[in-house]
Structure formats: C-alpha cells, structure tokens
Amino acid sequence: MSASTQEINNLINQEYKQGFVTELETNTFLPGLDESVIHKLSKIKNEPEFMLEYRLKAFRHWQTMKSPEWAFVKFDPIDYQSISYYSAPKRKEDGPKSLDEIDPQILEAYKKLGIPLDEQERLAGVAVDAVFDSVSVATTFKGKLKDAGVIFCPISEALRDHPELIKEYLGSVVPITDNYFAALNAAVFTDGSFVYIPKGVRCPMELSTYFRINAANTGQFERTLIIADEGSHVSYLEGCTAPMRDENQLHAAVVELVAMKDAVIKYSTVQNWYPGDKNGLGGIYNFVTKRADCRGANSKVSWTQVETGSAITWKYPSCVLTGDNSVGEFYSVALTNNYQQADTGTKMIHIGKNTRSTIVSKGISAGKAQNTYRGLVKVLKSAENARNYTQCDSLLVGDQCGAHTFPYIEVKQPSAQVEHEATTSKISEDQLFFCQQRGLSAEDAVSMIVNGFCKEVFKELPMEFAVEAQALLGLSLEGSVG
Amino acid sequence: MAKANSSAYVERYADVASSLCGQTVPWLQQQRADAILQFTEYGFPAIRDEDWRYTNVSVLDKQHFAMAQKSVSAVITADWLKAYQLVDAWSLVLVDGYFSAEHSVLADLPEGVTVMSLAKALQDAQYATVLEGKINGAVSQDENGFVAFNGAYFVDGVLIHVPAKLQVSKPIQVLHIATQELTAINTRSVIVADELSEVQLIETFAGLECAYLSVAVTEVFVGQNANVTLHKVQVESEKAIHFGGTYVKQARDARFRHDNFALGGVLVRSDVHTDLDYASECELNGLYLGVKRQHIDNHTRINHLKPHGISRQLYKGVLDDRARGVFQGRVVVAEDAQKTDSQMNNRNLLLSSDAEADTKPQLEIYADDVKCAHGVTVGQLDEKSIFYLQSRCVDEETARNMLTFAFANEMVDKVKIKSLHDLILGQVLTRFPQEGINKEWL
Numbered sequence: 001m002s003a004s005t006q007e008i009n010n011l012i013n014q015e016y017k018q019g020f021v022t023e024l025e026t027n028t029f030l031p032g033l034d035e036s037v038i039h040k041l042s043k044i045k046n047e048p049e050f051m052l053e054y055r056l057k058a059f060r061h062w063q064t065m066k067s068p069e070w071a072f073v074k075f076d077p078i079d080y081q082s083i084s085y086y087s088a089p090k091r092k093e094d095g096p097k098s099l100d101e102i103d104p105q106i107l108e109a110y111k112k113l114g115i116p117l118d119e120q121e122r123l124a125g126v127a128v129d130a131v132f133d134s135v136s137v138a139t140t141f142k143g144k145l146k147d148a149g150v151i152f153c154p155i156s157e158a159l160r161d162h163p164e165l166i167k168e169y170l171g172s173v174v175p176i177t178d179n180y181f182a183a184l185n186a187a188v189f190t191d192g193s194f195v196y197i198p199k200g201v202r203c204p205m206e207l208s209t210y211f212r213i214n215a216a217n218t219g220q221f222e223r224t225l226i227i228a229d230e231g232s233h234v235s236y237l238e239g240c241t242a243p244m245r246d247e248n249q250l251h252a253a254v255v256e257l258v259a260m261k262d263a264v265i266k267y268s269t270v271q272n273w274y275p276g277d278k279n280g281l282g283g284i285y286n287f288v289t290k291r292a293d294c295r296g297a298n299s300k301v302s303w304t305q306v307e308t309g310s311a312i313t314w315k316y317p318s319c320v321l322t323g324d325n326s327v328g329e330f331y332s333v334a335l336t337n338n339y340q341q342a343d344t345g346t347k348m349i350h351i352g353k354n355t356r357s358t359i360v361s362k363g364i365s366a367g368k369a370q371n372t373y374r375g376l377v378k379v380l381k382s383a384e385n386a387r388n389y390t391q392c393d394s395l396l397v398g399d400q401c402g403a404h405t406f407p408y409i410e411v412k413q414p415s416a417q418v419e420h421e422a423t424t425s426k427i428s429e430d431q432l433f434f435c436q437q438r439g440l441s442a443e444d445a446v447s448m449i450v451n452g453f454c455k456e457v458f459k460e461l462p463m464e465f466a467v468e469a470q471a472l473l474g475l476s477l478e479g480s481v482g
Numbered sequence: 483m484a485k486a487n488s489s490a491y492v493e494r495y496a497d498v499a500s501s502l503c504g505q506t507v508p509w510l511q512q513q514r515a516d517a518i519l520q521f522t523e524y525g526f527p528a529i530r531d532e533d534w535r536y537t538n539v540s541v542l543d544k545q546h547f548a549m550a551q552k553s554v555s556a557v558i559t560a561d562w563l564k565a566y567q568l569v570d571a572w573s574l575v576l577v578d579g580y581f582s583a584e585h586s587v588l589a590d591l592p593e594g595v596t597v598m599s600l601a602k603a604l605q606d607a608q609y610a611t612v613l614e615g616k617i618n619g620a621v622s623q624d625e626n627g628f629v630a631f632n633g634a635y636f637v638d639g640v641l642i643h644v645p646a647k648l649q650v651s652k653p654i655q656v657l658h659i660a661t662q663e664l665t666a667i668n669t670r671s672v673i674v675a676d677e678l679s680e681v682q683l684i685e686t687f688a689g690l691e692c693a694y695l696s697v698a699v700t701e702v703f704v705g706q707n708a709n710v711t712l713h714k715v716q717v718e719s720e721k722a723i724h725f726g727g728t729y730v731k732q733a734r735d736a737r738f739r740h741d742n743f744a745l746g747g748v749l750v751r752s753d754v755h756t757d758l759d760y761a762s763e764c765e766l767n768g769l770y771l772g773v774k775r776q777h778i779d780n781h782t783r784i785n786h787l788k789p790h791g792i793s794r795q796l797y798k799g800v801l802d803d804r805a806r807g808v809f810q811g812r813v814v815v816a817e818d819a820q821k822t823d824s825q826m827n828n829r830n831l832l833l834s835s836d837a838e839a840d841t842k843p844q845l846e847i848y849a850d851d852v853k854c855a856h857g858v859t860v861g862q863l864d865e866k867s868i869f870y871l872q873s874r875c876v877d878e879e880t881a882r883n884m885l886t887f888a889f890a891n892e893m894v895d896k897v898k899i900k901s902l903h904d905l906i907l908g909q910v911l912t913r914f915p916q917e918g919i920n921k922e923w924l
Contacts, residue, residue, distance in 0.1 A: 070532065379860075381835060381836075394845075394847070396847065396849075396850035396852075397850065398850060399817070399820070399849060399850045399851070400817070401848075401850070402846070402847060402848045403845075403847050404844070404845060404846045404847060405843075405844060405845040405856070406842070406844045407841075407842065407843060407844075407858070408840075408841075408842050409839075409840065409841045409842070409858055409860060410838070410839075410840045411830070411832060411838065411839045411840070411860040412837075412838045413832075413835065414832035414833060414834060414835055414837065414862045415862060416832075416860065416861065417859075417860075417861040417862075418858070418859065418860040418861065419857075419858070419859050419861075420841075420843070420856075420857065420858040420859070421855070421856075421857045421858075422843075422845060422855060422856050422857075423853075423854065423855040424845055424847050424852060424853075424854040424855070425852065425853055425854070426850040426851050426852070
C-alpha cells in the first residue's frame with residue numbers, strides 16, 4: 001500500500017510501464033493479405049505441406065465470413081489489408097541455439113519487462129517461451145522439461161518436429177470455421193507455444209509464455225496448443241504487453257486445450273496489452289478465441305484471467321465438458337478504465353454425465369469504460385446431473401462508465417442444477433468511510449476494497465502472478481477516484 | 483427486402499385497408515401506412531434477431547392466417563363465457579378482435595371513467611384527440627415485426643381512461659375471445675390512468691378449440707402518482723399462436739404492476755416493456771406453465787431513465803413433456819438514473835427430460851450508484867423436500883405434485899382479486915396432475 005499523496009500522484013501520472021519500443025532490425029512483410037502471403041509465410045516457417053493446405057482452407061473460409069457485430073463493443077472496421085502479417089527480428093541463419101546468440105536488444109527488452117530469459121538467474125520453477133512479434137525468440141529450461149518427457153516449444157518448431165501431434169490436435173477444439181477471428185488466425189498464425197504432457201506426468205515446473213508486440217502496423221496472431229495426456233497435470237501462464245502507439249493493433253489469438261482422461265490443465269492469463277491513452281487513442285484490439293476440450297472422464301480445466309489491458313477485449317475462454325465427471329472452471333477479473341471496452345466471459349457446454357462448472361467473474365468499470373460479462377451455460381440432454389454455479393459481480397467506479405451482464409442459460413436436462421447470480425453496485429460509502437476513518441487515504445481504501453472484491457479470483461492465480469495482478473489492478477485504477 | 487413470411491400479408495393489405503377502423507383520422511392513416519412499410523421491410527422476426535434467438539416463428543411462413551372478420555352468428559355459449567368472465571368486474575368483450583356489446587358488462591361505470599371499443603372511440607372526435615399520441619405512443623413501430631403488423635392491421639381494441647384522483651372500485655376486464663379457425667386477430671388497447679388514480683385491470687385471452695394467430699398490443703400510460711395493476715391471463719386454445727406486447731410509460735412516482743399468467747397457446751411470446759420516470763416503481767410477475775409441445779417466451783425490458791426508480795421481477799416456469807420455456811429479461815439503467823434499485827429473478831422447474839429452459843437475464847448499467855441484482859435457477863424438485871414428505875407417509879408421486887403445485891402457486895397467491903385468483907387457480911390445476919392436491923387447503 002503506497003504511503004503518501006506524493007507517491008500516489010506519481011503513480012497517477014505514471015504512464016503505461018511496458019510502453020517502450022525496442023529498435024531492432026526486422027524482417028517484415030509488406031502490409032496486405034492474399035494467398036501469396038500465406039504461401040510465403042508457410043515457406044519462411046518451413047512448414048510441412050499439410051499446414052499450407054490447412055492455412056489456405058482457413059483463408060478461403062475466412063473470406064466468406066463477416067466480422068461479428070453482436071459483441072457490446074464499438075470500433076471502426078478493421079482494414080485487414082493494411083496490416084503486416086509477419087514481423088520477426090532478423091536473426092542469424094540457423095536461429096539461436098543458445099541464449100548467447102539472441103539479439104541482446106531483445107534480451108534487454110524482456111529484462112525491462114521483468115522476464116529474464118537467463119536460466120541461471122531465474123528462480124527455478126518457471127519455464128518461459130518468449131514470443132516477440134511473430135516469432136518465438138527463446139524457450140528456457142528445455143532440457144529439464146525434456147527429461148520429464150514434456151514437450152514445450154514454439155509451435156512453429158512443433159509443426160516440423162511433431163507433425164503427428166499437430167495433425168491430430170490442431171483445430172480439433174477450435175475448427176477453422178469457428179468464428180471470424182479464429183479463421184483468420186488459422187490462416188496467418190505465425191507462432192505461439194506448444195505443450196504436450198505425456199501420460200501420467202506431472203509437469204515439473206510452471207510453463208509460461210510471454211507475448212510482446214513490438215513492431216508497428218503488424219498484427220499478432222499466435223496459436224497455443226496444450227495437450228495433457230491421461231493423468232497428467234500442467235499449469236500454464238500467459239502474459240502480454242505492447243508498446244504505446246497511436247494506432248490500434250490487432251491481436252487475434254487462438255488457444256486450444258485438450259485434457260484427456262484424469263488430466264488437469266490450469267491456464268492463467270494476465271493480459272496487459274497497451275490499453276490506449278486517456279482519450280481512447282490507440283491500444284490493442286484483443287480478439288481471442290480460447291477453448292478447452294475436457295475430452296476424457298474426470299478431466300479438469302481451469303481458466304483464470306486478469307484482464308486489465310487492451311483497448312477492446314473480446315474473449316470467452318470456454319470449456320467443452322465432454323468427458324463424464326469432467327470439471328470446468330472460469331475465474332475472471334476484468335478491469336476497464338478510460339475508454340476501454342471489454343466484452344468477456346465464458347461458455348460452459350455440459351455434454352458428459354456429472355459434469356460440473358463454476359464461473360466467478362468480477363468486472364470493474366471506471367472512467368468512461370464499458371465492461372460486459374457475456375456467458376453461456378448450456379446443458380445438453382446427455383449431461384445428467386450436471387451442475388453449474390455462476391456468480392458475476394460488477395463494480396462501478398465513477399458515473400460515466402457502464403457495466404453489463406448478459407448471461408445465456410440453456411438447459412435440456414431436468415436433473416441439471418444451474419444457478420446464476422449477478423450483482424452490480426458501487427463501492428459502498430460505508431466501506432470507504434470505515435477505511436478512511438482508520439487513516440487510509442481514499443485511493444488506498446479504494447484499492448484495498450477492489451482487491452478484496454477480486455480476492456476470490458486472485459487466490460486461483462499462481463503466486464507470482466497474483467502479486468503482479470494486484471499491482472496491475474492498483475495501477476489501472478489510478479486517477480479514477482476523485 | 484420483403485420477407486417470405488410477410489409478403490402475403492403485405493400484398494393483401496390494400497384489400498382490407500379501407501375497412502379498418504379510424505378511416506376519418508388522418509394521423510392514424512399515416513401511422514398505418516408507416517406500419518405496413520415497416521412490416522414490409524422487417525417481416526416477422528427471425529431467430530438471427532438477438533431478441534428472438536430462442537423463439538422461431540417461421541411457422542408463419544407455412545401457414546397463412548386470413549384476417550378475422552366480424553362473426554355474425556353467436557358461437558359463444560353462456561356457459562363457456564362464464565368460465566372466463568369475472569362476475570365482480572366490468573368487462574368488455576372482444577370476439578375475434580371486434581367489440582361485442584351483447585357479451586360486455588359495462589353498466590354503472592363510475593363517472594368520468596371511459597371503457598369503450600377503440601374503433602368507436604376513433605369515430606368520436608372527442609376521444610380521437612385523446613388517442614392522438616397514445617396509439618404508438620408507448621411503443622415504436624420498429625420495435626419488432628409483430629408490432630408493425632399490429633399497427634397496420636388492428637381492427638378494434640379498447641380504450642380505458644381513468645380520470646385524475648379516482649380509485650376505480652371494481653376491476654375492469656378486457657376479454658379477448660377467438661372463435662374462427664385459421665384467422666389472424668389484431669387488437670390494440672390503450673390504457674390511460676391520470677395522476678393519482680388507481681385501477682385494476684385484467685386482460686384475458688381465450689379461444690374456442692381452433693388454430694389462430696392472436697396479436698395484441700397494449701399501451702399503458704400511468705400518470706404521476708397513479709397506480710395501475712394489470713393482470714394478463716393468457717389461456718389461448720392449444721393450437722393458438724399468441725403474440726402479446728404490453729408497453730408502459732410511467733410518469734413520476736407512478737406505480738405499475740403486471741402479473742403475467744402464460745398458460746395456453748402452442749407458440750407464445752409475451753413482451754412487457756416499461757419506462758420508469760423519477761421514483762416510479764414497477765413489479766413484473768410471471769408464471770409460465772408448459773406442457774406437451776408448448777413454447778412460451780417471456781420478454782421483459784425495464785428502462786430506468788430517472789433516479790430513484792425501483793423495479794422487481796419474478797418469473798417462474800414449470801416445464802413438462804416437450805415444452806420449452808424462455809425468459810429474457812433486460813434491465814437498463816440510464817446514466818442519470820442514480821439510486822436505482824432493481825431485482826430480477828427467474829426460476830425454472832424442469833419436469834421432463836424433453837423439456838427445455840432457456841434464460842437470458844441481462845443488466846445494462848450506465849450509472850454507478852445503483853443496486854442491481856439478478857438471479858436465475860434451473861433445476862428439478864428438491865430431493866430433500868420429497869424425502870421429507872415421504873417420511874411423513876406421502877407417496878412420492880403425490881409429494882412431487884404437491885411441491886410442483888406449491889412452486890407455481892406462489893405466483894397465483896399474489897393475485898388479490900378473489901374471483902380472478904380462483905379462475906387462475908382453476909386453470910393452473912387443469913394443466914397439472916392433481917393427485918394429492920387437496921383443494922380444500924387452497
């Protein structure tokens with residue numbers, strides 16, 4: 001808790017910390033998108049033939065689709081021809097074999113972000129895959145993971161080294177026809193992380209991917225695929241930042257999780273893309289499709305997200321509960337300030353027997369922001385004894401913001417029990433008064449109350465992330481309390 | 483772009499336009515012209531429309547309903563009528579949409595209170611001026627295809643006007659009766675309660691055993707500090723398609739309560755929209771019972787436009803056989819509407835594995851100093867309660883019937899008019915297994 005007014009003022013005036021630009025020589029495609037770009041992309045990545053076909057199929061389908069308009073967000077139409085679909089830091093011919101070969105500028109950039117890629121200095125426990133613009137620049141602890149049988153590598157590497165896994169699982173959770181942005185992503189995705197946990201293995205450390213958009217006029221299209229085979233366990237973290245620019249940049253990612261019998265996947269995100277300035281200029285459009293398939297019996301997928309960045313967030317991490325007794329969880333804190341817009345939530349599709357899902361969503365809206373929870377709970381006829389509990393609470397800070405709750409509940413099975421609760425309120429005067437009476441400033445009191453409001457979600461985050469998330473929350477709220 | 487399902491109605495509009503009520507009223511003629519244009523463009527709603535995603539009315543593509551004509555022969559027997567007409571109320575009866583003086587009971591209305599056929603009112607310059615700004619005053623033609631359809635085609639309806647500071651001593655019932663096979667019935671009702679007045683109204687929709695399309699739009703204007711209660715008892719025939727829209731404008735400090743009993747019909751949609759001014763209150767209650775292949779969709783929208791408004795909603799659904807129940811509620815709190823207090827609840831009981839409940843409670847909030855909450859449940863009867871009853875020598879089937887009935891009866895018990903309460907209770911009971919329900923307790 002910050003102590004003096006001076007410090008608070010400093011904080012208020014503090015700019016988006018991760019907003020620096022790294023000057024690098026890059027290999028960047030000219031803006032524009034047609035089949036030749038996809039051919040070029042696939043060639044540069046040295047992909048197997050089936051991937052090129054997959055991309056072209058997705059691209060052809062994408063051309064027949066229209067940008068979705070149902071979300072509660074407003075933005076000007078995106079000109080997909082003005083975006084560059086590939087940008088990579090120039091590298092030596094064979095690509096870096098060790099950290100020494102990585103451009104020091106990039107290492108410096110990650111250092112500034114607090115993500116040291118240096119294995120020795122790193123506290124043991126988290127393996128990091130760093131994605132810079134369109135490509136993965138480094139993956140740490142590869143050796144240690146290999147010993148455990150875990151495959152953790154950039155997806156472009158997996159395409160070459162593990163085509164059989166890719167063929168089987170890529171697009172099996174989010175097909176190319178799924179939605180507009182997923183189709184675009186399937187056509188032009190450049191990199192991302194690939195994780196495979198073999199049968200019965202408990203991943204020895206937390207896995208983490210750090211996404212960074214650096215180049216201007218580019219879109220980032222990453223693809224993450226995590227497969228947890230029978231009885232395995234993995235915890236995966238994702239973080240993201242981008243430089244401050246006046247134009248909007250598109251980030252359209254797809255994340256696919258597959259949990260086989262008895263497998264557990266925990267996926268945590270702290271999303272802190274550049275949110276645009278106080279007047280709503282610039283910022284990232286974060287249009288993401290995330291979905292998990294609990295394919296096997298007794299599998300479990302848990303999504304935890306802290307969304308504080310992006311000009312517009314459009315994201316619904318979902319669980320398809322196919323296996324009997326499978327469990328889906330969704331814990332979310334979404335904070336919007338200034339002119340940010342967020343339309344986020346989840347989908348829980350109950351298919352198997354005795355499937356359970358829990359949704360806890362906390363929305364905080366400040367400034368002139370619009371924050372929407374949109375969630376679907378669908379219980380199919382086959383899902384006997386399905387159980388869902390949903391709670392979404394919204395907190396309004398200031399009188400010019402909006403908080404909206406749009407749940408969809410569809411039940412076709414009488415033995416299912418579905419509960420949904422939502423409340424919207426502002427920070428109570430009584431609570432504020434209570435804190436102030438005990439010597440806390442208004443800012444500190446608000447920060448404390450908001451942190452308390454989000455506690456249920458934060459406790460689901462891995463330790464280091466929880467600390468980061470709390471700090472982020474305080475920062476994003478700065479200046480919103482008068 | 484004309485839609486397939488609407489084109490037949492659009493083409494035939496010219497044939498009937500000259501016979502519709504209000505020929506001598508220029509502003510209404512203009513509104514009807516606008517409505518048919520709107521309907522030409524919109525057609526009946528499609529499921530791509532977010533507000534209609536759970537209700538598919540494409541059956542209107544396949545089945546054309548001719549416009550109902552005024553029936554000449556009396557097909558309604560006194561006994562039949564008795565089942566729906568309240569004895570301790572004034573009642574205005576519309577048969578196939580047209581006012582029926584012989585069935586209506588309107589003697590001894592308090593002085594100043596108007597309860598009359600809308601078509602008649604439009605012929606009288608005195609009432610026509612009252613109606614200007616009221617017809618299509620609480621709902622806009624572009625609300626949805628049914629409202630535009632109704633705006634173009636309505637043949638009659640009712641005008642109810644309660645003057646300022648008057649408490650109407652008995653309830654007023656508007657009884658809609660359908661008698662003709664494969665016809666479309668369009669009625670428009672206008673209810674105006676001036677400041678400080680108080681009135682209880684009942685809209686009943688019933689029909690003989692036939693298939694028909696009933697489209698009824700009701701506009702309610704609740705004056706400052708006035709208090710209006712509107713009970714809608716929808717017991718249409720088993721084959722009927724029903725669209726009922728109730729659109730309300732509440733002035734400052736006005737109170738409005740709507741009780742919606744959706745029991746009949748095969749494909750039913752009901753809209754209740756209300757706009758709240760400063761410190762006005764509204765209470766929307768609903769009970770939908772679905773059996774066989776019934777599809778019952780309830781749509782509510784509460785717009786809190788000014789501060790200090792209070793709204794309460796409770797909708798309960800019981801769905802058996804292959805029935806599908808839908809609840810879509812939306813509460814909008816405008817930027818100005820600080821200190822709004824809003825609660826919305828929807829509870830669904832699924833009794834069969836082929837039944838379905840879809841619910842979409844929405845909060846859209848632009849003000850910070852508000853208390854808004856919504857809750858939804860979908861489930862089956864509580865096993866512990868059943869066990870409790872069984873442990874007291876009640877067999878399982880009876881226990882289930884009792885609990886199901888009790889679940890529904892909460893809504894019926896809110897009705898304070900005795901005769902109406904009994905009428906609704908009777909209708910609810912006929913739709914459920916009565917084994918074990920002792921009528922003497924009720």
